[in-house]
Amino acid sequence: QKEVEQNSGPLSVPEGAIASLNCTYSDRGSQSFFWYRQYSGKSPELIMFIYSNGDKEDGRFTAQLNKASQYVSLLIRDSQPSDSATYLCAAYGSSNTGKLIFGQGTTLQVKP
């Protein structure tokens, strides 16, 4: 079982729709979770982080964390073609190793 798992996609949504990206993790002791966006050939760019159960909103983005289900999600409202990218879910493990464990990423395509 991979430590952080994402569906590789591609996830295709029409412009203006809500895109829902999901991630599960195996280490029950993980406490902090991150969503990064990576355009092709570029480096990961932080979108959001979440530490507490529940929802966290920032503009068009909402991160959701459910520690009981070991599940993290990212919702993108009013999706734009410029949102087309690979979205990486990452988590720290339960011990302080400095290592962010990344999922393989979900490719999002927003069609005009």
Place this chain on the structure above:
Amino acid sequence: EAGVTQSPTHLIKTRGQQATLRCSPISGHTSVYWYQQALGLGLQFLLWYDEGEERNRGNFPPRFSGRQFPNYSSELNVNALELEDSALYLCASSLGSAGLQTQYFGPGTRLLVL
């Protein structure tokens, strides 16, 4: 505020040579992390430096090494290059080393080994 910077942006080497990659963290950040992203693969953790000390290394052979300087900048050295070392090498930095800090990535160095 300037972000994480890395140099060079591209590097071409031949098998057996050595490569040196450089990273300057965000001002005020003391922790530097290195990751490898090979084509089609996820980000793999290489090294973590904080306050000049190596705190952790990932599952990579010893020919991957590095250091952190007193100004918190860092260098990654890859000796005896192999073809499979071709990848995007990403440096990230964070405030301090207290477990759960957000890591901010630089633009990366793309290494090609021929």
